[in-house]
Amino acid sequence: MKRSLLSALLLVAVALAPPSPALGAPADPVHVDVDVRAGLAPVATGALGVNHAIWDSQLGTPAVSDLLKDAGVQMLRYPGGSYADIYHWRDHTAPGGYVAPGTDFDTFMAGARRTGAEPMIIANYGTGTAQEAADWVRYANITKGYGARFWTIGNENYGNGHYGSEWEADNHADKSPKEYAANVVAYSQAMKAVDPSIKVGAVLTMPGNWPDGIVGTGDTGTWNAEVLTRAGAAIDFVDVHWYPGGSSAAETLTKSSHIQDAVHLLRQQISRYAGQNADRIQISMTETNVDVGRNTQPGALFLADVYSGLLAQGVFTVHWWNVHNGLGTVSTVAGQTDYNDFGLLSSGNCNADNTVCQPPLNTPFAPYYALKLMGAFAHPGDRFVSAGTGDPLVASHAVRRPNGDLAVLLINKDPDNARTVALNYHGFTPAAGAPAVTTYTNGADGLTTATTGSATGQTIPPYGISLVTLHSANSGALLPAVGRPTATTTDRTATISWPSAGSGLKYEVYSAGSQLGETTSTSLTVRNLEPGKRYTINVVARDNSGRTSAASPPLTFTTGTPADAPCTVKLRDTNDWGNGYVGSIDITNNTGAPVTNWTLTFAWPRSWQSLGSGWNATWTADGRTVRVTSENALAAGATTNVGYVGNYSGPNVLPEVFTLNGKVCTTA
Structure with a gap:
């Protein structure tokens, strides 16, 4: 899915279908329910990421670094997708590929520091060695003191021909996941011998995306199963990519509905195959993008929806592909010129006969502004909470700030009609007065902020994204959150337990917006559940004065089936x-x-x-x-x-x- 700046000029023309218009503006408002009692994942440091590539001459320049800083970028990936498996950091070469001047590792790190972002570095698996990777760790963290924490072993290494398709360089005679896993262990041991504090990641495939589910010739399991079984003890995170496709913008914008199940299945695989303490293994998503509307509003809507959805499910960092990429086949999408460019920023280049050119170098495309809106929305230390709507053309996400404030992100996927949204809150009372609303609309060249609407009613423009920031009417700090619950289950019951959060507290247990019970104890048995159903549980503490805690970390479990069935x-x-x-x-x-x-x-x-x-x-x-x-x-x-x-x-x-x-x- 990745293309260099040069090869982007050679993209085959693809007919881009315009988004399907809605039949008419709905008469009734869309109801959005925000439940702060249903806590999801916290926003990690480094959550908002983007890719840099060594064929991009603008990598690390002050102009680009400042644009990324202004967007709130917190992590930068280097040296760039599939190039990582041909890149040799010591002499800054990539045999078979183009390396732009001024893109060496130290230049990248200077740009990352100016941006205020930490690095995610890809060690060369395809044509490199464990020793080369260990030497890179030594140079980065011992010699230079960069403190680079996250290191992934290779990039999309399942694309080495083992399953038929071959785009990723791999000089190993054995292309199997078994061989990759053995090398991951060797790389991890060599790299951590230099700096034990680093986090090492292995490449997996996203459930629902090729080659998920496929067992290759000579293998005993899928790529993910083989890698996790053999290398699980040696890694700290797994790295996946997601290009969900779609023949139209409308279809592409439905793909965010896959996120919760995909992450759940990936966690199941980690738990099943990675051995003891598998729950310590985190998930990173270091590449995503769209096929339709890459530089226009569909790309922006997708970015806001997918970054939010992945982070809410506990993915610790999400990265857009790419900062710059280059001109592709030009079309009109949602009334705007789309250059079919994977980049956030214009490369400023033209086609072969100079009849079509991009905007001036570093002009932000629509997804850049969506990323900037994400930077205003999700801050490290915030926690995502449940926000749901029954309208498939309106997406909603919410975070609770440590001070009790609430931020709600509303996304209108209808290209033609505004949506009136009625906001309903559970466990939260907004302060009086109109809230601050930051909006990005189709074709705009920036974000606008105004005090508009009300805490319970907003109008989202066609193909618009609005961030509503609300202060709490209840003064005073929240009680500390309850620790993560655990559960033992049968087919119809679950006994939920949690650590004590102090004396004199009442605990309330919630699932999907419904209170399942309350107790002064630190456990509760819930009955009349459905067999084989997935539940997500949170616990909230309340003191005698009525103050509540933030929601506990979520617990997800699936009930069983009856043991004595016929x-x-x-x-x-x-x-x-x-x-x-x-x-x-x-x-x-x-x-x-x-x-x-x-x-x-x-x-x-x-x-x-x-x-x-x-x-x-x-x-x-x-x-x-x-x-x-x-x-x-x-x-x-x-x-x-x-x-x-x-x-x-x-x-x-x-x-x-x-x-x-x-x-x-x-x-x-």
Whole structure:
């Protein structure tokens, strides 16, 4: 997905479909519910990032560094995508690629310091060695005292040809994830021997994106499973990229709905394969961008929505690809000229015959202003809280400041119509008066800030982004947040426990905006839950004067299925090709009598999943509900097998709840 400044000039023309207009402005306001009791992830230091590349002659210049500082950039990645796997830092060369003058490591670090951003450095896996990486750590942190904390081993190394597609340099005779994992261990040991304080990351693939789910020839598992199993103990974070695609701006802007499941599945993989203390392993997202509207408002809307969504799910840093990239195929998107340039800032270049040129060098494109708005929205130390809306064309995100203030980000994905938003607050009372609102609109060359609307009502322009900042009506500091809860679960109950936050406190337990119970103890058993359902829980403390704490860190768990069910179902993904798979289902009759004319029923967890075909029974699908019927008797204690082809175009969350003739089965 990455292209250099030179190769960007050679992009094949792609027809860019304009965004689909809405049928008409909605008559009723969009209701946005903001619940400060439903705490999500905190904003980490270094959360807002962007890529620098050694073929960019503007890397580290004062003009660029100051623009990035003004946007609130907190982390810079170097030396640039796939170039990292051909780059040798000591002599500043990249055999087979172009290296611009004035882009060496020290120049990069000077620019990063001027920006006020810390570095994310990619060690050369493809054509480098562990010793070369260790020497780089020594130079950076011992010789120069740069204090570079984050080091990733390679870039998109699954693209080395092992799965067929080959764009990433890899001189190793063995291209397998097993070999990559062995080298990650060697690199980590060599680098940490120089500076034990550094954090080392391994490259994984984002769930729902190629080659997720694919088992290569000679492998025992997927890329992620192999790398985590073999190198999990040697790493501190995993690094993923996400280019979700989409044939139109409208389609692209729906892809943020994949984030929660993709991050959840990635955490499941880390927990399952990375060994002891796997929960210490963090997630970074160091490349993302769009296919349609890269320099215009769709790119801006995508950036604001996706940075917020990923950070809210605990990804510790998110990076746009790229600062500069170069002119591509020019088109008009949402009424604005789009240069099909991956960069935040104009490269100021022209096409081969000089008939089309970009704006002057370093002119900000629309995503730059969205990033600047993110810098005003999410500060290190803030915590994301739940903000939801039922309108697919309006996205909402919110953070709670340490002083109790609230910031709400509203994104209107409708290119033609303004949206009136009714804001509802839970656990928060806004101060009287109109709030400060910072807005970025389609085609604007900057942000505007005004005191407008009210705390409960705002109008978001077409294709607009608005940041509403609210002071709390309740004076006084918040109580300290309760520590992270834990849970033990059955199919219908969860016993939730948490550390004491002090004496004389009452604790309230919330999920999805609903209070599940309250207690003066440090545990609570919640009943009447749904089998096989994912829940996210927060705990809030309240003292005798009514002061509350910030929400605890979130706890997410999935309830089980009944242990004494009359049936057992075992589902296996036996063959996966990246957008579809073969599912094999074993159905066991646990009763002492045969089951005749049976129907197995389950639902696709997500709208982007569907049934392709099925066998060994009659398969029918009605929306997301799938029914598998058979007239054959299933004898007492017997097992039968049925199978299907499932299609997916996002994170493939497998079904977890099955009923046989209306009875919930145990899932093996």
